Amino acid sequence: MRFRCDRGLCRWIARVWVGTACLLMTVPFSAQAADEFRLSNDFSTTYNDVSGPGDDQSSLTEGLRYLEIFNLYGNGEMGEVKYNFSLGAKVTDDPRNDSEKFSLTNMHGRFTNGIHTLTLGDTFEAFSQYSLNSAVKGASYRYADPGNMLPDLTLVYGLAYSRWDNMWGVDAVERQVAGMRLKQQLSADFWVALNGVHSFDHIRVNDSSLFKSTVYSLDWEYLPIPGLTIRGESALADTTEDFSNQADDDNNGYAHKIEAIGDGGPSRVSLEYERVSPEFLTMLGSATPDREKFKARWRYKYTKTVTMNFGFLWYRDNLDGDLAFRTDHYKPEVGVTVRRLFDRNYAVADLTYKYDRAYGDDRSTSDHFVNLGYRDRFGIFDSDTNLGVTFYDTKDSRNDDEFIYNTMLSTRHTTGDWVWKPSLSAGGWTLDNELQDTRDQVWEYALGLGVDVPSAKVTSTLKVGQNWLQKDTGTDSRKNFARLNVFYRPEFLSRLDYGMLYLRAFVNDFDYSVRDRDFRENSVTAGVSIQF
Amino acid sequence: MKRMILTVFLLLAMGVAADEAFAKWWIFGQSEEEVATRYLYLNEVSYDELGDKVTVYREILDHGQVVFKGRGQAGKNKVGAVQISFDGGGTWEKARLASDGSFELRFTPQMGETYQVAVKILDTAGKSNDVEATRKELVVSDRNITAVIRDALDQLIEAYHSEDARAFMALVDENFAGDATVLDRGVRKDFTLFDNLDLRYTLNNVTSGTQGKVFTSISFRRQVTSTRSGQTFQDRGVTEFIFVLNGEKALVSAMKNPLIFGLSEAAEVATGTVNSGENNEVLIIDESGALRLGPFGADSDTLDDTSNVPAPTNLRVTDSFPHHSYSFAFDFPIDSMENDLSTTYEIVLEESLAPGGPWTEVFREAFWDPRFPNITTTHIAQSAAFLFYRAKVESISTGEQSLPTNVVMVDNR
Numbered sequence: 011m012r013f014r015c016d017r018g019l020c021r022w023i024a025r026v027w028v029g030t031a032c033l034l035m036t037v038p039f040s041a042q043a044a045d046e047f048r049l050s051n052d053f054s055t056t057y058n059d060v061s062g063p064g065d066d067q068s069s070l071t072e073g074l075r076y077l078e079i080f081n082l083y084g085n086g087e088m089g090e091v092k093y094n095f096s097l098g099a100k101v102t103d104d105p106r107n108d109s110e111k112f113s114l115t116n117m118h119g120r121f122t123n124g125i126h127t128l129t130l131g132d133t134f135e136a137f138s139q140y141s142l143n144s145a146v147k148g149a150s151y152r153y154a155d156p157g158n159m160l161p162d163l164t165l166v167y168g169l170a171y172s173r174w175d176n177m178w179g180v181d182a183v184e185r186q187v188a189g190m191r192l193k194q195q196l197s198a199d200f201w202v203a204l205n206g207v208h209s210f211d212h213i214r215v216n217d218s219s220l221f222k223s224t225v226y227s228l229d230w231e232y233l234p235i236p237g238l239t240i241r242g243e244s245a246l247a248d249t250t251e252d253f254s255n256q257a258d259d260d261n262n263g264y265a266h267k268i269e270a271i272g273d274g275g276p277s278r279v280s281l282e283y284e285r286v287s288p289e290f291l292t293m294l295g296s297a298t299p300d301r302e303k304f305k306a307r308w309r310y311k312y313t314k315t316v317t318m319n320f321g322f323l324w325y326r327d328n329l330d331g332d333l334a335f336r337t338d339h340y341k342p343e344v345g346v347t348v349r350r351l352f353d354r355n356y357a358v359a360d361l362t363y364k365y366d367r368a369y370g371d372d373r374s375t376s377d378h379f380v381n382l383g384y385r386d387r388f389g390i391f392d393s394d395t396n397l398g399v400t401f402y403d404t405k406d407s408r409n410d411d412e413f414i415y416n417t418m419l420s421t422r423h424t425t426g427d428w429v430w431k432p433s434l435s436a437g438g439w440t441l442d443n444e445l446q447d448t449r450d451q452v453w454e455y456a457l458g459l460g461v462d463v464p465s466a467k468v469t470s471t472l473k474v475g476q477n478w479l480q481k482d483t484g485t486d487s488r489k490n491f492a493r494l495n496v497f498y499r500p501e502f503l504s505r506l507d508y509g510m511l512y513l514r515a516f517v518n519d520f521d522y523s524v525r526d527r528d529f530r531e532n533s534v535t536a537g538v539s540i541q542f
Numbered sequence: 543m544k545r546m547i548l549t550v551f552l553l554l555a556m557g558v559a560a561d562e563a564f565a566k567w568w569i570f571g572q573s574e575e576e577v578a579t580r581y582l583y584l585n586e587v588s589y590d591e592l593g594d595k596v597t598v599y600r601e602i603l604d605h606g607q608v609v610f611k612g613r614g615q616a617g618k619n620k621v622g623a624v625q626i627s628f629d630g631g632g633t634w635e636k637a638r639l640a641s642d643g644s645f646e647l648r649f650t651p652q653m654g655e656t657y658q659v660a661v662k663i664l665d666t667a668g669k670s671n672d673v674e675a676t677r678k679e680l681v682v683s684d685r686n687i688t689a690v691i692r693d694a695l696d697q698l699i700e701a702y703h704s705e706d707a708r709a710f711m712a713l714v715d716e717n718f719a720g721d722a723t724v725l726d727r728g729v730r731k732d733f734t735l736f737d738n739l740d741l742r743y744t745l746n747n748v749t750s751g752t753q754g755k756v757f758t759s760i761s762f763r764r765q766v767t768s769t770r771s772g773q774t775f776q777d778r779g780v781t782e783f784i785f786v787l788n789g790e791k792a793l794v795s796a797m798k799n800p801l802i803f804g805l806s807e808a809a810e811v812a813t814g815t816v817n818s819g820e821n822n823e824v825l826i827i828d829e830s831g832a833l834r835l836g837p838f839g840a841d842s843d844t845l846d847d848t849s850n851v852p853a854p855t856n857l858r859v860t861d862s863f864p865h866h867s868y869s870f871a872f873d874f875p876i877d878s879m880e881n882d883l884s885t886t887y888e889i890v891l892e893e894s895l896a897p898g899g900p901w902t903e904v905f906r907e908a909f910w911d912p913r914f915p916n917i918t919t920t921h922i923a924q925s926a927a928f929l930f931y932r933a934k935v936e937s938i939s940t941g942e943q944s945l946p947t948n949v950v951m952v953d954n955r
Contacts, residue, residue, distance in 0.1 A: 092605045134751030145749040145757035172759040172780045173746045183817040236580045273590045296719040296813035341723045
């Protein structure tokens, strides 16, 4: 079976949708002024300079570039109908920012009388995890009347595009979506919902596969006693993948999930079991195919200052036995957070241990992760230190020890109208490869200085630093960096809800042991951000 | 070393356990006899799952209102009244109450204000619930939700750039759809495989939905150097996130392919695929930890390098004359002093108008001297402002091609 759609027709339908949405969003203006109307605008211009023999490695666009971000929002009432709307756009001449010069970033309108709700444009009706958990560009209608026993009804139709300009400029697979959700409250503590979502891809881009998919699911929630919630979902998916260069592939799969959450007193416990077959493919929901999983978490407030966390995750693949090997993963973890340690008011220590075990006929890994963090205040200094140790052990291929360590000291002083916030951070990362007897190391240190002048409505930060990468095999590198941010809210913008001028600048200087890769980036951005 | 660390950990845990507990650990749920809420939702999000400080944004208010919906219980008695305070108990507003104990209260807050919320359930005998346990600070933010999402993405990328797994995971919801522990492992593995990561993004779309969820689409540009091969890769694409709002933060709840975080465990971390025309070739990590650019598809994370032809790496521009010619150099793992390659391989240069392809062969010649691997082409698309190039090596006898190099961009204006 091949899916074909006349490209012009599809585009025409898409444009009718957009046009209709735009038209409907003008209704509030013609009927009466919005009760609330807000506009925000951010314009910035950036100058980038890249030099050195390795300048093609930079991801900056050289020269002077601009970026304009515009948003408007409004809400109001027309008789019994309440409405709100939003519109956003972005304009830039920097291809590294966006491939398109002009992009519509969001367009949304919503009308309701409390029982009937119509949404146009960007529509995010999250039905359930397996069926629909993605936004579409189109429309939705919802009927929900708490005054009677009729079920709540939600209908959705639209295109699952990431960007609005997928409709008129940027090529993408056109995925049409139609969905329905029927939710019935069976008792005060129990509801159940039926979902059906159909998606249909048109327009093949870059030899990509096209999918035709239908997902039916049933989700429910039950509250048997106060503080205990049990919920679940079961879904069936029928998906056909249309390849550009081989025969179609039909997939029929199922997914089930049940979860219990207990919340009361000092404990919060969650238990979850999930089974997703290898052929369960959901285009608009969320699921990892070929997985059976059990997960448990327990957060226990042992005392007012001590909280413990316990977790356990097990999952495996090869549910149908079609793979050559099955792999099981076990991931237990335990953590403890202690506040006011040693009777120190600002001391917070946390310690976690995680074990990650995976094994099958072709794979055996056994990794240990230990992390220790400590925050405290010593006199005028605030400190935050973190130490992580990881042992990676993969049979016959990897035996690495990894150490991560970083610490930051910061303080704050006020001199008249000026607030000074100096900081020092230093850290490193070491990876010892025991099989190849090599060591890779990264070192980094940075000095920071924040200066605020509240009376002049100025805040600023400056950070300069250096990092080195040293490798026993491969290219060594060193990077010197400096970053400056200044934000100023001048008097002449104070009549607005929000008005700010800002300046951002940075320098990155990369120095490799292979000279022809060296390069340097200088960038300065100046902008104005307003809201009224 | 491992044993020592584990021993220290156990000793610390035991030291903590020796302290006096203030509550029994086996309490799970609540008694049916208590005066309490059986359930309570604030704008469709469970009140219990919200922290002590709740921040709501204009876009997720229900027509500008905060809506409390719940159901009270009073054991053998009936629920007589439900009241909610927004000033810490100074004044109370009565909720609309049904005979089965379910209630609803709608409140129109002022933007930028902070409220001290408490919920009081009274049975017909005047007995009350534990009001203290229901206290929360409600902040009604006048910030645009797009700004909150941008902050969350900036913090995620900052933590990822600085290879701080702890800071990164603090921005991930504990109910992350692909499992938070798997993502934790994935980002740690990324950190060991990547050097000089440069990841930048622009927001395409932010849409708030039900249950405090926020859908986000971004375009990303990425450059990384493989720690194993030293090869630098550039790619770009479109991907999507689901965030959940928690206090003043937005936490990641789901991510789709192509991933920008946790690529090393792509098959387990991503719960869906973005079918965009801009995702033609993206960064892929194979089972052995090697990086490559490959055509993107739902199952592309398992691609293996089966080519027998050694791959050229580190393609770079050495000379450029816009509209006329470009010269490139690259690295090759075989030294021609030991291996005569002139009749073995050809070098192929491909051109595209986008970094992800589609690719067109624009130049081919025998691989005369791999000690000085250079290419100069005059066959260029003269009208394009930006051009993208990559190189491959092809076996003359079998026609088999190597993996492509990194993609380089030239400014052709």
